[in-house]
Amino acid sequence: MVSSPASSTTDPVSDGPAFSPLYQQIKTLITRSLQAGEWRPGELIPSEVELAARYKVSQGTVRKAIDALADENLVVRRQGKGTFVATHSEQKIQFRFLRLMSDDGETGNVTRRVIDCRRLRAPADVSRALELKAGDPVVEVRRVMHFRGVPVVLDDIWLPGNLFKGLTGERLAEYRGPMYGMFETEFGVRMIRAEEQLRAVAADATASELLQVAQGAPLLSVERLSRTYDDKPVELRRGLYNTEAHYYRNELS
Amino acid sequence: MVSSPASSTTDPVSDGPAFSPLYQQIKTLITRSLQAGEWRPGELIPSEVELAARYKVSQGTVRKAIDALADENLVVRRQGKGTFVATHSEQKIQFRFLRLMSDDGETGNVTRRVIDCRRLRAPADVSRALELKAGDPVVEVRRVMHFRGVPVVLDDIWLPGNLFKGLTGERLAEYRGPMYGMFETEFGVRMIRAEEQLRAVAADATASELLQVAQGAPLLSVERLSRTYDDKPVELRRGLYNTEAHYYRNELS
DNA sequence: GAGTGGTCTAGACCACTGA
DNA sequence: CAGTGGTCTAGACCACTCG
The missing domain is CATH 3.40.1410.10 (Chorismate lyase-like)
Structure with a gap:
């Protein structure tokens, strides 16, 4: 995973490298995939372990990223089933x-x-x-x-x-x-x-x-x-x- | 810490012991202290390590409880300083x-x-x-x-x-x-x-x-x-x- | 420098779903 | 039963505040 500073939507534009935690960067990457339509509304996204492997981070870090996405209603978690892309057709x-x-x-x-x-x-x-x-x-x-x-x-x-x-x-x-x-x-x-x-x-x-x-x-x-x-x-x-x-x-x- | 099921404000009243995770129980206990005025609005509450010791749980569990309280605006976190009881006089x-x-x-x-x-x-x-x-x-x-x-x-x-x-x-x-x-x-x-x-x-x-x-x-x-x-x-x-x-x-x- | 919250990891175990 | 998300732990290290 990238370790250099990554820009976040909420970062100040001011000086300094603007430290961005790993889970924030992961969140940004997942959001990009959502935006690009890699997984469509209503569909299942990869499991936490899969995403952890893909991004080369621990499951806990992926979890925190997905938690944030769920808070913003971009994604819906269902225990035992997986995580789904949120949809208005519900x-x-x-x-x-x-x-x-x-x-x-x-x-x-x-x-x-x-x-x-x-x-x-x-x-x-x-x-x-x-x-x-x-x-x-x-x-x-x-x-x-x-x-x-x-x-x-x-x-x-x-x-x-x-x-x-x-x-x-x-x-x-x-x-x-x-x-x-x-x-x-x-x-x-x-x-x-x-x-x-x-x-x-x-x-x-x-x-x-x-x-x-x-x-x-x-x-x-x-x-x-x-x-x-x-x-x-x-x-x-x-x-x-x-x-x-x-x-x-x-x-x- | 209590391990038996504890009632939560959001628990259904239906049958079953209604499993409640530890961090939820901790959250309830902290909320009670807030309500009782143990720490007043604007004041500092004990640090995460202190609370972990008090409730005999890991710091991570206390952290998750406080995170939830911060999400609900009951409490405000300030890195390097501590966690404060939220107040309207701000x-x-x-x-x-x-x-x-x-x-x-x-x-x-x-x-x-x-x-x-x-x-x-x-x-x-x-x-x-x-x-x-x-x-x-x-x-x-x-x-x-x-x-x-x-x-x-x-x-x-x-x-x-x-x-x-x-x-x-x-x-x-x-x-x-x-x-x-x-x-x-x-x-x-x-x-x-x-x-x-x-x-x-x-x-x-x-x-x-x-x-x-x-x-x-x-x-x-x-x-x-x-x-x-x-x-x-x-x-x-x-x-x-x-x-x-x-x-x-x-x-x- | 000591103390606080913030991040990240690795591993164990639990609860839920569906084949 | 295997696979998913959910909980809990313990420990290491980082960023920030203040004396």
């Missing part, structure tokens, strides 16, 4: 990114309706957020999510056009299940983490119509920037949530 | 519970003004949330937070009267810094984790006056239930945030 993981709950606890059936899907040159604010060049192509999607048949969420979504070639409203419409699941299986783009900015806003004409609320009614605005393995932004999403009978849940610790 | 930790950011990045000066503070018998919804008996005493606080002199947050707060004997509006008003810091130093009550429910609502007459916004203006409603070491609820808080120039930030991963 019942259990879905509500990690969809934090809306019904007041009565039951979330009920979720259905998604695509209102619009088009390709265009990125508006200034979108290209800035997605770190694209001005005028780069983006896919713009508008969709409504229904909970038990009632429209609750209106999403406007922008995706880098170069990463989502061939994405159309039809393909979106015919896909069952969460969008992020489709993105990872159909386009090889996996959303890893996201930052959200929440605000209360008044419903405009469009929102009023699509969410069936009065104009000016208070809506929860959720602006999300999603990133993939290397922290590159790959989705900008502006959501409007009707919180009459639902709430956005959050845990602080 | 610049660094303040924005763990206050997630409001200014649009321009700078949060600026935060000031707090107590509008009202009184003792009363808990209303039904409050006593239910705080798991009190109907009619138990609570302290009710109303306060406004100003960012750079502008009122942005209106909080209504309820605290179990038995835990906060002697809390008055005067004592609150004269205290500088975050409320949770005062709670831990003055009343020995430490907020560990909290669940929040976010909604968009319309400003009523009171909010409109105290936050200087139009009646009916959209406000972000944040209902928070805070818990202490043993997961007992110790605070219910209903906040109204003016998100004209601020947003509630959240990270998903």
Whole structure:
């Protein structure tokens, strides 16, 4: 294994060789393999002993690297079976990114309706957020999510056009299940983490119509920037949530 | 060290002896000491070797227990110095519970003004949330937070009267810094984790006056239930945030 | 330099899964 | 039963802090 200093995503850019522990370097190597698609979402990755042999380190060091990856939800450990690449196409993981709950606890059936899907040159604010060049192509999607048949969420979504070639409203419409699941299986783009900015806003004409609320009614605005393995932004999403009978849940610790 | 199964907070109540690893048991013991005040917020706890000797386990096992406590923010590790009990009276930790950011990045000066503070018998919804008996005493606080002199947050707060004997509006008003810091130093009550429910609502007459916004203006409603070491609820808080120039930030991963 | 937490190793044993 | 991850130990060495 390399013993010279390796750069880490969290290392300061300042002076000094910036010591990086072995397990961090291993973690980086495994992450690269995940990013390169050596093991795909849902698949089994090599066992700890195998990886230890591959990288010429002890099993304990590999273990610590995988522990960190599991903490970040990049990977899921299953005792007796092995370690699997995390996937959005799993019942259990879905509500990690969809934090809306019904007041009565039951979330009920979720259905998604695509209102619009088009390709265009990125508006200034979108290209800035997605770190694209001005005028780069983006896919713009508008969709409504229904909970038990009632429209609750209106999403406007922008995706880098170069990463989502061939994405159309039809393909979106015919896909069952969460969008992020489709993105990872159909386009090889996996959303890893996201930052959200929440605000209360008044419903405009469009929102009023699509969410069936009065104009000016208070809506929860959720602006999300999603990133993939290397922290590159790959989705900008502006959501409007009707919180009459639902709430956005959050845990602080 | 005990070798028989020990109950953990996350153990299922189902059948079986429910195997609990040693480091979990150690973690529970350390948590009990924290709760009992053996080491107070901000103080140094015994070194890993000392604790290993005390509990008759290896240093590695103590290490894993402390790692878990550090992950939960109960404790802070400082290489070369030791491990410290986490405290809310620290610049660094303040924005763990206050997630409001200014649009321009700078949060600026935060000031707090107590509008009202009184003792009363808990209303039904409050006593239910705080798991009190109907009619138990609570302290009710109303306060406004100003960012750079502008009122942005209106909080209504309820605290179990038995835990906060002697809390008055005067004592609150004269205290500088975050409320949770005062709670831990003055009343020995430490907020560990909290669940929040976010909604968009319309400003009523009171909010409109105290936050200087139009009646009916959209406000972000944040209902928070805070818990202490043993997961007992110790605070219910209903906040109204003016998100004209601020947003509630959240990270998903 | 002594004391702290942080890393790395090697080996033993345990708990769980599935053929 | 073999193979996986999970726990626990003991010891060596490193990085950091402070007197």
